[in-house]
Amino acid sequence: MLPLSKPAPASAGITGTWRTYKPVVNLSKCIDCGLCWLYCPESVIDWEKGTKVRIDYDFCKGCGICADVCPVKAIDMVPEAGV
Template identity: 50%
Template sequence: MKKYAVVTSISYPKKGAMGKTGSWRVFRPTLDKAKCVKCLRCWIYCPEGSIRREPDGSISIDYEYCKGCGICAKECAVKAITMKREDEHE
């Protein structure tokens, strides 16, 4: 990345500028790959961009930064994503 020799406050892009925001999460979205129809609505609606598009057209969830808002689960037309409490997981 190009750094500028300017004497002023310049911020540089960084993934996770506010830390690992996945720690904010109370409910964890879990994907049932068998039910998913690859419509990508979760991917486009995710405010955080935490749904990854895989090369084969399927999706996966990035738990490192997912804030657990639950929009993906609510907007999923086939109910392939469900929200489970973090402590109930596994």
């Protein structure tokens, strides 16, 4: 009766294509604090204490907040190929 929506990834498409810079985690520097996970506006960073972080590049828009909030500068923003 009503056109309803259900939660699903990619409600605006494969938003990883929006990216100009790509966050790359230097896991050897990572102190597993979880701040990048906490502040990522996209929920594209997965984290459990002890497992360190993993970024879903299909959807990461490359905003760079994770790199900015990282207390040990373990995330680099690397230009995407072709940019």
